Amino acid sequence: MAIETIGVQVDGVSKRFSHRVKGEIYAARDVHLDVAPGEFLTLLGPSGCGKTTTLRMIAGFEHPDAGSIRLGGQDVTGLPANQRNIGFVFQNYALFPHLSVFDNVAYGLQVRGQAAAVIAKSVGDVLALVGLSGYEHQFSGQLSGGEQQRVALARAIVIRPRVLLFDEPLSNLDAKLRVQMRTEIRDLQRSLAITTIYVTHDQEEAMAVSDRIAVMSQGSVVQEGTAEDLYYRPASEFVATFVGRVNLVPGTLIERSGDTVTVAALGTTVRAGTGHSAVAPGAAVKLVMRPEVLELVEVGAGDFRADVISCTFLGEKTEYLLRCGDVELQCVRHNAGAVGAIQEGSPVGVRVAASAVTVLPEAAR
Amino acid sequence: MPCAVTAVTTVSAPAIGRDPAVATVVIALWALLLLFVVYPLFTLLGRVLFDHGAFTTAGIAAILTDRHQVRAFWNSLLLALLVGTGGTIIGFVFAFTAARSRLPRWLLTLIDAAVLLPLVSPPFTTAIAMIFSFGPRGLITYELLGLKGVTVYGLVSTLSSEILTYFPIAYLTLRPLLGAIDSNLEGMALSLGASRWRVFRTVTLPLCIPGLANAFLLLFAASLADFATPLILAGNNFPVLPTQAYLQITGLFDLRGGAALSFMLLVPALGVFLLQRYWVSRRFYVTVTGKGAGQTPFDSISPAVRVTLLAACALVAATILYFYALLLYASLVQALGANHALTLRHYRVIFTEGLRVIRDTLIIAGLAMPLGGLYGILLGYLVARKPFVGRRTMELVSMVNYALPGTIVGIAYLIAFNDPPIELTGTALIIVACYVFRYGATGIRATVAMLQQIDKSLEEASQGLGAGSGTTFRRVTLPLILPAFFTGLGVVFIRSMTAISATIFLVSISWTLITVRILENITELSLGPAAAYSVLVVVIVFVVIALIGRGLRWFRAPGVIPVTSMFGG
Numbered sequence: 001m002a003i004e005t006i007g008v009q010v011d012g013v014s015k016r017f018s019h020r021v022k023g024e025i026y027a028a029r030d031v032h033l034d035v036a037p038g039e040f041l042t043l044l045g046p047s048g049c050g051k052t053t054t055l056r057m058i059a060g061f062e063h064p065d066a067g068s069i070r071l072g073g074q075d076v077t078g079l080p081a082n083q084r085n086i087g088f089v090f091q092n093y094a095l096f097p098h099l100s101v102f103d104n105v106a107y108g109l110q111v112r113g114q115a116a117a118v119i120a121k122s123v124g125d126v127l128a129l130v131g132l133s134g135y136e137h138q139f140s141g142q143l144s145g146g147e148q149q150r151v152a153l154a155r156a157i158v159i160r161p162r163v164l165l166f167d168e169p170l171s172n173l174d175a176k177l178r179v180q181m182r183t184e185i186r187d188l189q190r191s192l193a194i195t196t197i198y199v200t201h202d203q204e205e206a207m208a209v210s211d212r213i214a215v216m217s218q219g220s221v222v223q224e225g226t227a228e229d230l231y232y233r234p235a236s237e238f239v240a241t242f243v244g245r246v247n248l249v250p251g252t253l254i255e256r257s258g259d260t261v262t263v264a265a266l267g268t269t270v271r272a273g274t275g276h277s278a279v280a281p282g283a284a285v286k287l288v289m290r291p292e293v294l295e296l297v298e299v300g301a302g303d304f305r306a307d308v309i310s311c312t313f314l315g316e317k318t319e320y321l322l323r324c325g326d327v328e329l330q331c332v333r334h335n336a337g338a339v340g341a342i343q344e345g346s347p348v349g350v351r352v353a354a355s356a357v358t359v360l361p362e363a364a365r
Numbered sequence: 366m367p368c369a370v371t372a373v374t375t376v377s378a379p380a381i382g383r384d385p386a387v388a389t390v391v392i393a394l395w396a397l398l399l400l401f402v403v404y405p406l407f408t409l410l411g412r413v414l415f416d417h418g419a420f421t422t423a424g425i426a427a428i429l430t431d432r433h434q435v436r437a438f439w440n441s442l443l444l445a446l447l448v449g450t451g452g453t454i455i456g457f458v459f460a461f462t463a464a465r466s467r468l469p470r471w472l473l474t475l476i477d478a479a480v481l482l483p484l485v486s487p488p489f490t491t492a493i494a495m496i497f498s499f500g501p502r503g504l505i506t507y508e509l510l511g512l513k514g515v516t517v518y519g520l521v522s523t524l525s526s527e528i529l530t531y532f533p534i535a536y537l538t539l540r541p542l543l544g545a546i547d548s549n550l551e552g553m554a555l556s557l558g559a560s561r562w563r564v565f566r567t568v569t570l571p572l573c574i575p576g577l578a579n580a581f582l583l584l585f586a587a588s589l590a591d592f593a594t595p596l597i598l599a600g601n602n603f604p605v606l607p608t609q610a611y612l613q614i615t616g617l618f619d620l621r622g623g624a625a626l627s628f629m630l631l632v633p634a635l636g637v638f639l640l641q642r643y644w645v646s647r648r649f650y651v652t653v654t655g656k657g658a659g660q661t662p663f664d665s666i667s668p669a670v671r672v673t674l675l676a677a678c679a680l681v682a683a684t685i686l687y688f689y690a691l692l693l694y695a696s697l698v699q700a701l702g703a704n705h706a707l708t709l710r711h712y713r714v715i716f717t718e719g720l721r722v723i724r725d726t727l728i729i730a731g732l733a734m735p736l737g738g739l740y741g742i743l744l745g746y747l748v749a750r751k752p753f754v755g756r757r758t759m760e761l762v763s764m765v766n767y768a769l770p771g772t773i774v775g776i777a778y779l780i781a782f783n784d785p786p787i788e789l790t791g792t793a794l795i796i797v798a799c800y801v802f803r804y805g806a807t808g809i810r811a812t813v814a815m816l817q818q819i820d821k822s823l824e825e826a827s828q829g830l831g832a833g834s835g836t837t838f839r840r841v842t843l844p845l846i847l848p849a850f851f852t853g854l855g856v857v858f859i860r861s862m863t864a865i866s867a868t869i870f871l872v873s874i875s876w877t878l879i880t881v882r883i884l885e886n887i888t889e890l891s892l893g894p895a896a897a898y899s900v901l902v903v904v905i906v907f908v909v910i911a912l913i914g915r916g917l918r919w920f921r922a923p924g925v926i927p928v929t930s931m932f933g934g
Contacts, residue, residue: 061825080384081828088829094822098844107840108830159830 005193006072006162008035008058013067014219015053027053029219031067035197040189042198042206045216046242051199052167054216058197059165060084071162082111087156087194091168093148095140101127101151102136108159126158129188146177153185157192164189166198170205182209203243207231215239223276231290233275233358240288240360247294247329249287253279253359261359263287266324268304275358284362291332293356296320296342302349310344322350386835387751391759394744398762400787401802405777406765412621412780413628424625437604438629441589444524444605445633448588449581451528455681456535456580457573462674463536464543465666479682480533482689485906487863487880489593490899491526493887494688496597497701504691504702518600526594529685531587535580542576543569561667582641589634590770592866593880597887606630607772607866614776614870624780627773638768689903696896711897719882719894723901726879729793730861733800737857740801741808742850746842748809749816750824760809766799767806771866774803779870791873799867804860808853815849816842851917858913859906 010033019025028050035041043051056062058069060081068077076084096104102123109119127133130150140148149169156164169185170178186209189196200206206213207227214224215238223235234240237248251265256274263270265287272287279285299305306324313335320331320342331350342348413424428434459480463473483491498505499517506517546569554564592607599605606626614623666674695701699708715723747753748760766774778799782789789795823845827837843850865880872881879898886895 059825059829061828080833081825082831082833084829085831086829088826090822090826092820092822094820094826096823096826096841107827107832111827111830111832111836155826155830 005037006195007037007039008033008163008195008197009070010034010054010058011068011070013054013057013064013069015050015057015062015064026050026219028057028064031216031219031221033197033214033221033224035195037072037195038193040186040196040198040209040211042200042210042213043216044200044203044206044213044243046201048218049216050219051201051216053219055165055167055197055199058163059086059088061088085159085162087159087161087164089149089152089156089164089166089169091171093140093152093172095148095151095155097140099139100136101132101138101140101143104140104151105155105158108155112159122158123154126154129157130154130184145173146181149173149181150184153188157188157194162195164194164196166196168200169198170200170202178205179208185209207243215242217242232288232356233273234288234360235276237286237360245291245330245332247287247289247291247327248360249289249327249329250362251285251287251359253281253283253285256281260354261285263359266304266327270303270352270357271354272357272359273355275360277359277361279359279361285359286362288358288360289329289352290356291319291330292334293353294322294329294331295351295353296331296333297349297351299347299349302351304350305347306350307347308342308344311342322348324350384751384834386833387747387753390743391747391751391753394740394747395755395759397740398759398802401798402762402765404787405774405781406769408781409624409627409773409777412624424621425628427622428625428629433604434609434626434629437606437609437626440520440603441606441630442633444520444527444595445585445588447524448527448531449585451524452532452584452588453535453577453580455528455532456537456584457539457577458674459532459536459678459681460539460543462678463540466671466674468675476678476682479685480536482685482903483530484533485859485863485910486689486903487593487883487899488530488591488865489597489883489887490692490903491529491685491688492594492597493695493892493895493899494691495522495526497691497695497892498688500702516600518598518602520599520603523595523598523603526598527588527591529681529688530591530594531584532681534583534587538580538583539573539576542573546572561670579641582637586634586637586641586768586770589630589637590772590866592770592772592869593884596884607770610772610776611869614779620776620780623776627770627776630770631773634768634770634773638764642764692896693900695892696900698893700893701896711893714894715897715901719898722877722879722882725793725876726862727905729796729800729876729878730858732793733797733804733861734854734858736797737801737805738808738850738854740805741853741857742812742843742846744805745809745812745849746816746838746846749813750821750842760813763802763809764806766803771803771864771868772870774799775867775870778867790871791875793876795871796868796876796878799871800857800861800864803867804857804864805853807856808849811849811852812846815846819845848917851913855910855913858909862902862906 010031013028013031014026015028016024017027031050031054033041033054043054045051053062057064060076060079060083064077068075070076071084071086096107099107105123105126106119109122114122123136124133127135130153132147132150132154135143135147135151140151143151152169166185170181173181182205185198189209198206198209210227212224212226213230214221215230216222217238223230223239225233230239230243234243234246240246240248249265249270251263251270253261254264254269255262256279259274261272261274261279263272263285270287275288277285295302304324306322306329309321309323309328311321312319315335317332317334320333322329322331329350414420414422416423428438459476462468463476468476496517497503499522500506501516503517550572551564551568554568555561559567590607592611595603595605596608596611599608606629610623610626610630613619613626691701696711697707697709698705699710744759744763748756748763778795779790781787782795789798819842823841824837827841828834832840863880865878865884868878869881869884872878879902883895883898886892886898
C-alpha cells in the first residue's frame, strides 16, 4: 500500500480558550514543529499542556488563532478537516456504533466515491493487515478494546492518509495490551513509512514508539529530541523530572573543559557532561543523575559515601534511598542473581558513571 | 487528553462562516422562528400595550379593575397550585411504586398503559367522562346513587379531571429519577441503623426534591394553560383565564380584551418557565443518564406499605380505565343515561357528516408530523453541535411557543396572521405552523439530550475521513439520533390530533379539527358523537404510536441508544 510521504510544518501556532474560572488561557502558544517525511514524532506532556489541541489543529478539528500549518509544503491552515486527507485515531476510537466493522473501515472510501469492488478489496486488505480478517460483519459493541483499536487504525490508514495522527490511542487499554499495541503501531508505521504524530502523556510509551519526542508544557514545546537525548540531556528541570525518575543534586561548577565539567557537590567533585547548558565556572548548577547511574560499592571506594535509608526489593531490581549529607538520592540496581548484603542503615560507597550525568543551570526550571 | 475542552469554549471566530450548509440552515431557521414565534408574540404585546401607536396600560387596567376577571386570574393560580401539588403527589406514588416495589413485569406494563391513556387523548376526555359519571344524569350520581339535581361543575371536578389528565407527566419525570438513585445510598443508610421510613425521609425524598419541584412546575404550567377542561367543567362560578380569554374573543369578538387576558396569563407562565429552566434544572443531585443504576434495589418498603401503595395506584388506574371504558360505552349506546340500547349510530354520524373533519385533521397532522420532526432534529442538532452566534438564544426562542399556554399562542397567531402583510387565517398552513413550532420543541429536547450522550469525536472521525458536514449529518449523526426524530414525529402527531387550546382560535370554515368538533358536540349536548370522536382519536393515536415504534425498530441500527420515553420531561 503505497502512501505519499510528506513532511508536516507547524509554524508559530497559538490557540486561546476562554475558561469559566481562569479566564482566557493559551492551550497552545507559539508552537513550532517540523516533522520529516516518514518520521514518527510524539508530543509528550502532562494533562493540559496543549498536546491534544496542537494535534487537533493539525487535523483541522480546531483552528489556530495565529500561525500556520503546512502539509508537504501546502498551507492547510484554513482548510477544513475533511479536505486535509489525514488519518486520525481517537482516544475513544470513535467507531460508528451503527455501522459494522466493514462499513466503518469503508466509510472514508465511500465518501471519496470509490467503486464498491475497489472498496471491498481495500477494506479486506487493511483488515488483514491489522489482523481482523473475518470481523467484517461485527459491530463495535461486540469487539474487545484491542480489536476496536485495530478497527480505528484500519479505518484511519485505509484512506491512504498523508499523515497519521494518534490522540492517546492506548489509554483505554490494559497495561499488557498497551505494550503489545504500541509495538504493532510502531511496526505498521515503519512498514507503511507514513509520517506520524502521536500524542501521549506516558513517557515510556513515547520512548518506545518515537523517532523523536517533543515535550510540551503549558502550551509550548519545551524540548525536542530523541528519547536518549531527553533522558540524559534534559534542557530543564521540567523535562528532567517528567521524563523518567531523576536526582537533581545542587552543586557549584568549578571547571569546564570541552564537553565536560567538574562540579563540587555531595562533598566531593563530580565530573559530568555539559548537556544543553552553557554555564560558566562559579555558577550554581544542578547535576542530573538518573537513579541507575549510581553504582553501590564498598565503603571507601567510589566517588562519595552515603547511608542507606531504605531498600525495596522489586524482583528484577532493587530500589535504594540513600542520604549523603542533607541530599537524598534514589538509586536503582538490577538484581543479577542473589541480592548483595546491603542493609538498611549501613554506609555504602557510591560510584557515579560520569558519562551519563549532565548539568542544568540553577535557573533552568 | 481533552485538556482544554471541559468547561471551555473557543474564543476564535465561530465555524459558521466556514460551512455554507450550516449557515444556510441557521439563517432559514432564524427566519422561521422570527416569523412564527417572535413576530406573533410581539404583535400580541403590541396589541395589548399600544393603541394607535401610543403606549397604554388601559387594556390591563380594565382587567385589573374587573372583579370577575381578577377572580379568574386568582382562580387560575389556585387551580394550577392544587393540580401541581395533587398531580405531583400521585405521580410520585406511582413512580415510587413502579421503581421500588418489585412489581412483576406485566403489572408494570399495565400501569404504564393506564398512565399513557390520558397523555394520548384529547384533553377533555376525562372531563366528558366526569359528566357521564357525575353529571345531572350521571351513571354514578343519578343511576347508581339516585341523587337528583347534582351539579358536577366547579373547582372539585375541574381539579380531579386535570389531576387525572396531567399526573402522568409527573410520573414520567420522577420514575427515571427514582430509578437512577444509587440504591447503595439507601442501603448504606439502612446499614447505619436507620429505619426504612427514616431512610425514605432523610435520603430518598431529599434526593427527589429537585425532581418533585420540576414535576410540580410542569403540572402547574399544564394546568395554567389548560383550556378545555375548565371550559367543560368549571362552570360559571369558577372562571379561569384561558376560558375567559376564549369567551372574550369568540363570544364578544373582543380581540384586544382577549389579548389582554392572555397577557395576564403570560406573566405567571413565563415565570414558571424561567424558574424551571434556570433554577430547578440546575439543582439535580441525581444525574439521569438513561442507564440503570445496575444494582438490585434493596428492600426499601415493608410489605404493608407495598400493599397500600399498590392499592392506591390500582384505584387511580382503575378510575382511568373506567373513564375510558365509559367513553367507549357512551359511543356505542343511543344516549348514555337515557337509552342504553347498543348502536353504531354515532360512528355513522362521524364517518359521514364528520368525515371532512377527520380528513382535515389527518391532513394537518400528517403535514405537521414530518415538518415538526425535521424541524426538531435540525434545530436540536445545530444548537447542540454547531458553534454559531446566538445559538443559546435560538434554543430559548424555540422553546417559547412550547412553554406558553396555548391560548396565548393561538391568540397571538390570530392577531399576527389575520391581516396583511402575512395573511394566513383560514388556511391549513397556520394550524400546521402552530403545531410545528409549538410541539417540535419535544423533538428538539430529545435531540439535544441524545447528542449529549454521543461523543463529538464520532462526527470528527467522519470529518477526518473526508466527509463534509452534510454527509456527516446524514450518515453518522442522523442514524444515531433517529430515536429522537421518531419521538419528535410521535409527539407532533399526537398533539396535532389532540390539542385544542391554541388551534381553536385558528380553525376556519375551510379547515377544522376533530378536537374542536368534539367541543362543539359537547356544547350542543350531542355527547354520543363526542364520545365516538374521542374513541377514534385515541385509536388513531395508538395505531400511529405503534407504527412509529415499529418504524423505529426497523430503522434502528445496532449500537444506538434506545429512546426512553416519548413523553418524558
